[in-house]
Amino acid sequence: MVDVGILGATGAVGQRLIQLLEPHPEFDIATLTASPASAGKTYKEAAKWRADTPMPDSVTDIEVTATDPDAIGDDVTLLFSSLPSGVGAEVEPDLAEAGYVVSSNSSNARMADDVPLIIPEVNADHLGLIDVQRDDRGWDGALLKNPNCSTITMVPTLAALDQYGLESVRVSTLQAVSGAGYSGVTSMEIIDNAIPHIGGEEQKMESESRKLLGEFNGAEVVRHSMDVAASCNRIPTIDGHLENVWADTSDDVTPDEVSAAMSAYPSATLPSSPERLIHTFEEPDRPQPRLDRNRGDGMAVSAGGFRRTEGGVQYNCLAHNTIRGAAGASVLNGELLLEEGYL
Template sequence: MTVTAGILGATGAVGQRLIQLLEPHPDFELTVLTASDASAGHPFRDVAKWRIDAPIPDSIAEMTVRRTDPDVVPDDVDLLFSSLPSSVGERVEPAFCEAGYVVSSNSSNHRTASDVPLTIPEVNPDHLGVLEVQQDERGWEGALVKNPNCSTITMVPTLAALDSFGLERITVSTLQAVSGAGYSGVSSMEIIDNAIPHIGGEERKMEQEACKLLGTFDGAEIDWHGVDVAASCNRIPTLDGHLENVWVDTRESITPADARGAMQSYSSADLYSSPDPLVHVFDDDEPDRPQPRLDRLRGDGMAVTAGGFQGTADGVQYNCLAHNTIRGAAGASVLNGELLHSQGWL
């Protein structure tokens, strides 16, 4: 069955990535684009400053943009993908859910709410079960699902692979691409010949979201993982691809070979956009990988890569990488949409 889909906030950077991924998707038919009131009523081509390195799809270019309002979005749309700013999403997304729409959102609002699933389909697909609680408690006919922050989603699949060793403490230092801040987020005078050792709110997101994602769902609520996570987030002058240095302390003894093997064997999901393998692992003879320019597009930008494994006193250290606007944003929302479809929520 083809799923009719729409994008809330279609003119922004993540909205454009969503268009790029959804327009050729075999299961989704993109029928609705929304944006600000200033853009509403105009063809998409005229109001979107297209930044993707491929032409606007012909089927999208002349589509008329609508206001981001449930009163003007057709009620026969099966699924809405949201790339709204969190300040807007916090207000607008619940209104769509109350009106009966299912929303797969990349926006940061509601990610840690107890009745909102924060989902990576290869890691915690069972967390979608909390949607029943959400609908009962909020009286919604629709539903709201979130994907995590782009830096969190880079790290967590590798941690999930190591969870059987008993995760006790995670320390991570990120080297994040400028696209993560949006097209106008960091000026060239700030970032060229520079690195910025602060990204507002990013550390807190990583520390909280990782524990929720790695937690367990008991049929009524999500019990967050007890691992201690400490993050330091840095902006560097790469265009795409977040590189992260991760230190993992485990309860059970673990070697670099153990960590590599666990990540190599970690399963992908039986979904169209889930790459196989989920984690591409580099051997010891390539200790300088992954690198953003060389590895961000593995698995069509949906794979995580890991390498540089070393033993530590209490565990292992390694580096991991993912494409922040594909796997870390638009692609993650699309994958959650596929999971919603496969589990019968649409």
């Protein structure tokens, strides 16, 4: 077993990480960190538990520490970060320099040239950037990122389409309130409403997608040439980001070919991998958040509503935003790090 820590363990994604890691076959939770106000308390005292399963007994009495290299145990090798991006930008490099490998969900440094941005089923080879990072920065540890929750919903479907020559992508999202955190959107804002703007989300989808689908040449990632434009909207669902995608391709492609390509796109063989990465529907009204977000224990992507357009195809896709789109993505990246010998 590998001893791991969770940074920002009292927050919504931190609680998801505890849910996923507590029964994990390869990782053992040894350290939980949070803000200075929580340091020194037991996890049960520090965390207002809001997850949909009871707090595991194994973490209730763990003493929460500060998010600082000097406060983390010597036996811990891997840290899962769910820190706010401003905090992550300050402390994650210090932790990597101190020798820890950090698998981070935080948005800081995702687009840094030497930081791998990883979806294991899509671009596991980009993990080679860690060697570049260690050489350039003199780190014994490492920092890698999983993408934004809206990006990670769409990109596996685009990866399945790339064989047809992706030229441009347009996407409009309908994103669940959990993506903003427990206190991120008030009930008076979102009930009987939709909010047609999520700060920074469009830019993340547009830039991260091109990096994820780019090619690693041994020294850097050459970003994909496709054009991506996004419009991101918050709607009153709890979990599950639904996205409407228009993809133009250089090759002619039929809806049936697109559906088949997505259905056949391979999953990984990591402990948290779903048996089938992309579940496709023939029905025009699927996927739906309430019905389909938990496929593959929340780690699968669903797609449907395929139809031909003048330049390619239109379809809908969906994933559980706090599992596949956040905590589960970080855990999967941790499993990839272990499999590839970086721990």
